[in-house]
Amino acid sequence: MSQCLAGASASWCRWIVAVVIAAGVQGLVACGGSAPPAGGSLTSIPKGQEIPCELHSDPRLAEMSDAGIGLASALGLPPGRYALPASAAPTQLVVMFHGHGNDSCSWRRHLQSVAALGAVAVAMDYSGQAQTPIENYGWCVRAGVADSIVAARYFLNRYPSIQQVYAFSISMGANVAGYALYSPLATRADGSPLFDHWVAAEGVHNLAEQYLLARAIAPVVPDGAVAQQEIEIENGGSIEQAPQAYTEISPVLHAQKLAYLKSAVLIHGIDDGLVPTTQSREMFLGLAAAGVPTRLYTVGATGTGETGTTATSIALGPLAGAVGQNYQSPLAGHGWEGSETQLVIRTALDQLYALLGGASVSTGETPVPGL
Secondary structure (H helix, E strand, O other), rough: HHHHHHHOOHHHHHHHHHHHHHHHHOOOOOOOOOOOOOOOHHHHHHOOOOOOOHHHHOHHHOOOOOOOOOEHHHOOOOOOOOOOOOOOOOOOOEEEOOOOOHHHHHHHHHHHHHHHHOOOOEEEOOOOEEEOOOOOOOOOOOHHHHHHHHHHHHHHHHOOOOOOOEEEEEOOHHHHHEEEEEEOOOOOOOOOOOOOOOEOOOOOOOHHHHHHHHHHHOOOOOHHHHHHHHHHHOOOOOOOOOOHHHHHOOHHHHHHOOOOOOOOEEEOOEEEEHHHOHHHHHHHHHHHHHHOOOEEEEOOOOOOOOOEEHHHHHHHHHHHHOOOOOOOOOOEEEEEOOOOOOOOHHHHHHHHHHHOOOOOOOOOOOOOOOO
């Protein structure tokens, strides 16, 4: 594991070695992307238009409604979805950043919930994300940033009453949101910062580490090979070929640039099988050092919701299967971003809603036992 020895933390190295060993036996669960549904109709949607959610293969999307959901392209924006509150003069805007293998279809309930609380909500699809070789293919950080900033500016112009802007991100979406927060384009008309608050769940904050994980498992896990390819396309090559590109979009390395934030809330499950829990801790330490009021929520057990993708299940599942048993971790893993019940995602939503309700953030850590 020469990649692991080249600068990564010891705890992260132990995590990646365990996952690599287990992944060779079982395979790593994808974040949401999969083979397109039969007929290939996803690829027939013109560029610049939203994918109809019913065309996606994930059955969980069929349980959601389009009620109150608008298409961003109808506003002259890049593809995405939004929801508006009843108020004609809203004071809050929530920009949502989706993760790997997803698009705004997964976020419709979150959009509706935020609008019901009186805020404008928008989630973009990230230009450049493709529907082949898998659904929602691409690690489109830079396009996601550009699209989200354009959308935020649109709604700020449409509703001059908006005073506070919140970035709400999950998984790869934290990579996108984090970069957006220190993008030179992220300013309002008066030159002030575009964003005020950040909520990040199970976030990719250190892209170099995430890339090394994908590359390490790529020889034995197809999903790892796909992620490696996506990240290399986004950055113009491997980390050895384009180190500055990886540094540019690794938010943990730019925490000091986020000192202007009024608050940040980070949430991570202790048994995350896709993004090492240490990434949120690294970001927490960086933001706290920058003087940002930052709260880290570490979720322990699963509670009554779904477990999510867990590292221990990846490691122990094959062993249990060999003796005819089914192992399911009791600990909180990597949740699907469209969920409202998986405890990591539920905690993130609760914290966002609390901020919208006027709650303040103090620097420190809060365990979420989940018992």
